[in-house]
Amino acid sequence: xxxxxxxxxxxxxxxxxxxxxxxxxxxxxxxxxxxxxxxxxxxxxxxxxxxxxxxxxxxxxxxxxxxxxxxxxxxxxxxxxxxxxxxxxxxxxxxxxxxxxxxxxxxxxxxxxxxxxxxxxxxxxxxxxxxxxxxxxxxxxxxxxxxxxxxxxxxxxxxxxxxxxxxxxxxxxxxxxxxxxxxxxxxxxxxxxxxxxxxxxxxxxxxxxxxxxxxxxxxxxxxxxxxxxxxxxxxxxxxxxxxxxxxxxxxxxxxxxxxxxxxxxxxxxxxxxxxxxxxxxxxxxxxxxxxxxxxxxxxxxxxxxxxxxxxxxxxxxxxxxxxxxxxxxxxxxxxxxxxxxxxxxxxxxxxxxxxxxxxxxxxxxxxxxxxxxxxxxxxxxxxxxxxxxxxxxxxxxxxxxxxxxxxxxxxxxxxxxxxxxxxxxxxxxxxxxxxxxxxxxxxxxxxxxxxxxxxxxxxxxxxxxxxxxxxxxxxxxxxxxxxxxxxxxxxxxxxxxxxxxxxxxxxxxxxxxxxxxxxxxxxxxxxxxxxxxxxxxxxxxxxxxxxxxxxxxxxxxxxxxxxxxxxxxxxxxxxxxxxxxxxxxxxxxxxxxxxxxxxxxxxxxx
Numbered sequence: 001x002x003x004x005x006x007x008x009x010x011x012x013x014x015x016x017x018x019x020x021x022x023x024x025x026x027x028x029x030x031x032x033x034x035x036x037x038x039x040x041x042x043x044x045x046x047x048x049x050x051x052x053x054x055x056x057x058x059x060x061x062x063x064x065x066x067x068x069x070x071x072x073x074x075x076x077x078x079x080x081x082x083x084x085x086x087x088x089x090x091x092x093x094x095x096x097x098x099x100x101x102x103x104x105x106x107x108x109x110x111x112x113x114x115x116x117x118x119x120x121x122x123x124x125x126x127x128x129x130x131x132x133x134x135x136x137x138x139x140x141x142x143x144x145x146x147x148x149x150x151x152x153x154x155x156x157x158x159x160x161x162x163x164x165x166x167x168x169x170x171x172x173x174x175x176x177x178x179x180x181x182x183x184x185x186x187x188x189x190x191x192x193x194x195x196x197x198x199x200x201x202x203x204x205x206x207x208x209x210x211x212x213x214x215x216x217x218x219x220x221x222x223x224x225x226x227x228x229x230x231x232x233x234x235x236x237x238x239x240x241x242x243x244x245x246x247x248x249x250x251x252x253x254x255x256x257x258x259x260x261x262x263x264x265x266x267x268x269x270x271x272x273x274x275x276x277x278x279x280x281x282x283x284x285x286x287x288x289x290x291x292x293x294x295x296x297x298x299x300x301x302x303x304x305x306x307x308x309x310x311x312x313x314x315x316x317x318x319x320x321x322x323x324x325x326x327x328x329x330x331x332x333x334x335x336x337x338x339x340x341x342x343x344x345x346x347x348x349x350x351x352x353x354x355x356x357x358x359x360x361x362x363x364x365x366x367x368x369x370x371x372x373x374x375x376x377x378x379x380x381x382x383x384x385x386x387x388x389x390x391x392x393x394x395x396x397x398x399x400x401x402x403x404x405x406x407x408x409x410x411x412x413x414x415x416x417x418x419x420x421x422x423x424x425x426x427x428x429x430x431x432x433x434x435x436x437x438x439x440x441x442x443x444x445x446x447x448x449x450x451x452x453x454x455x456x457x458x459x460x461x462x463x464x465x466x467x468x469x470x471x472x473x474x475x476x477x478x479x480x481x482x483x484x485x486x487x488x489x490x491x492x493x494x495x496x497x498x499x500x501x502x503x504x505x506x507x508x509x510x511x512x513x514x515x516x517x518x519x520x521x522x523x524x525x526x527x528x529x530x531x532x533x534x535x536x537x538x539x540x541x542x543x544x545x546x547x548x549x550x551x552x553x554x555x556x557x558x559x560x561x562x563x564x565x566x567x568x569x570x571x572x573x574x575x576x577x578x579x580x581x582x583x584x585x586x587x588x589x590x591x592x593x594x595x596x597x598x599x600x601x602x603x604x605x606x
Contacts, residue, residue: 113276114231115171116147116207117269119224120155120179120193123165127432129454130487132439132446133562138164144223144269145193146278149206153193154303155268156283157184158248160191162435168195171231175199185316186431187249189283189298190306207270209300210277213238213256221260221282221295223269236260236293243390244296247284250430251319252392255296256280262295271297302396309399317400320421322606323355324348326391329366329377339412344368346379346391353477354425360417362410369407370394392606395421427476428452428483438517440566442524442532443549444490444556445498445542447506449517450483462503466537470505480577482516486536490560494552498542508535515577521566522574 120143128136143159145168153168160166160181167176177200182192195201213219217238225232236259244255258271262285270278280297310316326346329335338347345368351358368374373381375391383389398404398421406417430452439448448454450471455463463471471483484506491499506514509523510533524532532544553565 112205113207113272113278114222114233115203116205117222117224117231118145118147118153118168118170119143119229120145120159120268121167121169121176122160122163124162125164126162127436127453129437129448129451129457132437132448132487132567133564135436142224142265143267144265144282146222146268146270147204147206148209148307151194151196151201152182153179153195154281155191155193156248156281157186157189157191158283159268160184160193161248166193168193168200170200170204183310183316185249185306185309185318187246187251187319188253188302188306189246189248190281190303192307192310207278209303210273210275210279212241212299212301213273213279215239215241217279218274219256219258219260219279219297220272221258221262221266221269221297222272223266223282225263225265227263232266234261236295239294241299241387243393246298252390253302253319253396254299254389254393256299258295258297259293260295261293305396305399312399318423319396320398320400320402321355321424322395322404322419322421323352323357323424324361324367324606325350326367326379326606328379335377338364338366338409340366340368340409342368343377344374345377345409346375350475352425352475354475354479356420356422360419361406361408364410366409367406368409368414371405372407395606425476425479425481427474427481428455428471434569436567438567438569439487440517440521440524440570441490441553441556441562442565443544443552444492444495445501445534445544446487446490447484447517447520448487450485450505454487458503464503464537467503467505478515478578480516484514484517484520486534486542490556492552492556492559494544494548494556501536501542504540505537506534507537509533511535518570518572518574519576521570 121140122143123138123140125135125138128134141159143155145153145155145159148154161184163181166179166181168179169176177195177197179193179195182194184191215238219236219238221234221236223232224230238256239259240257242255242257243252244257245251246253246255256271256279260271262282266282267284269282271280271282273279278300280299281303282295283298284296286294286296305319306316309318325348327349329338329340329345329347334347335343335345345366348361348363348365348367350363351361370381370391371394373394375381376388379391380388381391381394383393395404400422402421404419404421406419408415408417428450432451432453437448437451437454439446441447450467452471455468455471467483467485474483486501486504486506488502489495489498489500506520508514509520510527510529510531512523514520514523527546530546532546532549534542534544536542557563557565
């Protein structure tokens with residue numbers, strides 16, 4: 001299925017084993033809706049493609065072409081992934097619009113709420129994951145945002161990702177004001193901005209969040225998409241409300257599907273109902289030759305959860321997860337074998353070792369209720385009056401640290417158990433905390449943790465299939481675990497014979513299994529042996545003489561113009577992440593991280 005991708009696309013890597021390097025055939029290209037300004041930069045060939053393969057052909061039937069509509073078009077392709085669930089539908093107060101203030105579709109240009117929508121100008125500087133000690137050249141993009149009161153603006157996280165400067169401009173004003181990014185919610189693709197200038201807020205009327213709309217409700221999308229500099233308005237209807245995949249955070253949250261046109265630059269802009277209430281934030285579109293006008297809006301329930309989380313904790317803690325792989329129980333024989341008397345429940349097939357559920361749930365348990373709400377055999381629960389929605393929706397109503405009560409059937413016996421819900425731990429992260437990857441250089445050998453941005457930047461051409469499969473299908477055995485790889489070798493006399501090594505996982509140092517990049521740095525610092533012995537995947541070994549390596553380090557850094565032999569975070573004291581020594585005895589899991597990876601909706605992570 002060919003996918004039409006705008007020239008300012010922003011690709012997001014989904015979690016499937018990708019055996020192809022071509023991006024055009026991918027149905028899941030997330031097109032950026034922030035309008036990129038051309039800098040006429042010469043890019044590496046690995047970064048020049050405007051899209052990337054997201055799912056393998058087996059999965060195209062599920063999500064054949066969702067496109068993120070407005071993130072900036074970066075010089076390098078970024079990959080992101082995570083699992084969250086849709087947000088609890090919070091009853092938001094209705095706006096102050098009275099009936100005589102309701103918007104006349106024929107006079108929407110006179111609506112005062114349009115003045116709350118602003119244009120966002122962002123300059124981005126992303127890390128260079130292949131050369132982790134430096135950043136890439138900057139690029140610019142534009143998007144949209146809107147006022148929510150208290151001197152704050154709401155926009156999409158991908159509009160201000162890797163920002164070095166953010167400016168905003170109001171409708172009808174020729175001045176740009178400097179804005180500050182207060183917080184980003186990567187998994188829900190929302191960011192909060194502040195503007196200190198009092199002139200910017202003069203006469204401003206912040207928007208109020210409305211309720212979750214119904215099917216066929218009218219919706220108006222407002223923003224600053226490409227094609228001009230002034231505000232743009234498109235109109236349509238709500239066509240679907242369900243748990244959907246978020247391109248930027250690669251999470252599953254509640255989403256509103258609309259048929260109003262959404263284009264690059266619309267991201268972060270509000271969607272209104274006929275009463276002038278904001279019912280969501282435009283953020284991605286679905287593009288393919290077989291579809292037209294399928295756009296997505298982040299509902300106000302998700303926005304409210306994000307704001308509440310930030311207000312409670314002073315930071316964004318993220319969406320929690322249950323940490324279990326579930327199988328549907330549609331087959332009567334399967335239910336009978338598990339001693340499930342009714343047509344309900346989902347089967348636990350895998351419990352992540354890093355989740356609190358691993359303390360109370362076992363493989364073979366059947367979850368039949370969540371906080372006393374019955375779970376159907378297809379993994380759905382009641383939603384509003386006559387609808388059903390994915391079980392993950394209930395989890396997304398919770399906050400990190402909340403407790404959920406599960407009703408389970410274990411060997412035919414009904415039980416109630418309580419589980420603490422926490423954000424998921426990713427063995428291979430989709431975003432880098434702090435914005436810059438960790439690294440350490442030893443005698444020219446560059447070590448760094450494996451991440452989705454690194455995989456995307458390398459275009460998988462030099463990532464071995466075995467390592468790529470492990471990255472896609474493995475789960476962390478303990479919090480803090482990382483896959484550490486030898487990214488490249490900076491040629492020098494001390495490392496002769498190893499120059500062609502790249503993108504290989506290092507398993508042990510001097511016989512000790514490596515837990516993460518900080519652990520490797522700690523082992524190297526503490527080493528008093530004559531030799532530094534690195535054991536890699538496929539039984540390959542590299543040996544360096546310790547004193548010679550130390551002597552060559554300064555010369556190598558000078559020759560390659562590298563400011564430091566390690567990232568700043570590795571200068572901190574090392575703390576062992578393992579509380580349970582049995583975690584090391586468990587093999588790295590081989591369960592897929594979601595139903596999207598296997599092209600079969602019988603299994604799904606919660």
